[in-house]
Amino acid sequence: MSSPFFTKHLVQFYETDSMGIVHHSNYLRFFEEARVAWGHKNGLIDYQKPESAARFAVFSSQVKHHLPSFFGDELRTEVAGFLEGATVRFEYKIFCETRLIATGETVHVAMTADLKPTRPSKEMIAVLRSENG
């Protein structure tokens, strides 16, 4: 069993709110950072071709907040992808050191160049099967 793919994110002052904690909308952004880096690592997203990320529309998202996070925290976002019929589901866990901060998932639909839903590419299916086969 392989270790999970993850990205690190240093919480910025501009990500906090009046409550003194990271504003909850940012967690969807931290999920995106991890998901896109995962796609890039696996050759599915090309940073030189933004449309390669755009081809991957967000159908739904869920976030559950376990503990708040703060300015200067170094967050570690673990991400894993799963093929589910014609959709791809990603699960996320965000930690600060050993504390679980947030968990969540996003479900995505592959899109054609003219933004019609389609099946995930063969390359993506191959990657997802090899990770969770």
Place this chain on the structure above:
Amino acid sequence: MSSPFFTKHLVQFYETDSMGIVHHSNYLRFFEEARVAWGHKNGLIDYQKPESAARFAVFSSQVKHHLPSFFGDELRTEVAGFLEGATVRFEYKIFCETRLIATGETVHVAMTADLKPTRPSKEMIAVLRSENG
């Protein structure tokens, strides 16, 4: 049966992304706009006291995207609150004209001044019961 409470939001250029649509993280912000305006209308949130909004931590959120929205769209976010044990759950529907753009919910926990979980205030319970009694 009363009409739902709603807020309007004109989609800004800075809310779009390279895909040419509103970035999905903004929907949690549109939900917050509606929820806070609902709390303000009901005397539960005082704009002069930001801590009155802060006392209402986000425990979880869900968003489902039905259709994309675009620069210049006038969105209408309907919100309704429900008391569920010690938590408060809000449901949202976002429309552009008659098209359903997104639906979602957020679950909240009331907090004391020193950010410990507590029960919703009597005022909030009274408002929620009168709306959904």
Place this chain on the structure above:
Amino acid sequence: MSSPFFTKHLVQFYETDSMGIVHHSNYLRFFEEARVAWGHKNGLIDYQKPESAARFAVFSSQVKHHLPSFFGDELRTEVAGFLEGATVRFEYKIFCETRLIATGETVHVAMTADLKPTRPSKEMIAVLRSENG
């Protein structure tokens, strides 16, 4: 002399930071709200055609902060445009009631469809001349 064009913006919780005030990066967004609404009112920006806003690249920006603004403040952003050679300069004043919160300016360059610098359109030149002629 005509009254200045302005837009209103209710400060959202997600626009605040740990300092308890509106994060300074949001003022460029409030400027954009006012500038785009000005362009729309004058028939220069079509909300159905995002590229009409994109054709108007930001070359530089300046913001000066006079007083902080807070959650729930109703801001009024005044904007006026000036033709300066091949560029268009906008000046902004943001008020909360009678208090001056921020002032600033942005300088823009018109762009062709393939994002090359060009002269402002005849329509824009006509609008700017009629306002400040």
Place this chain on the structure above:
Amino acid sequence: MSSPFFTKHLVQFYETDSMGIVHHSNYLRFFEEARVAWGHKNGLIDYQKPESAARFAVFSSQVKHHLPSFFGDELRTEVAGFLEGATVRFEYKIFCETRLIATGETVHVAMTADLKPTRPSKEMIAVLRSENG
């Protein structure tokens, strides 16, 4: 002469706009990332004490855009601080590889715990003098 202090930032999808480039308001955020990291490195900002960053109010900002930046670009933000009377001015240069993307400056005023303007701390003055003495 020492090399400039810098931070790196991988441009995220959520930082782009419909124009296909990084939205201009994000450059103030990239400046903040570099300035805060500089303050942290020099013992002037404590990530465990957000108020240490809050004590450093933004008085004004300027950004000049030389070239656009794109999804996936690795930006390098150089920052240098200068003592000017009772204020501190930071200058920034953002590069992508060898291309100059943006330059700018921000001017800051030190604040007391109750947010009154004050002189920069002795520690900050010492750091600024040693860097540009």
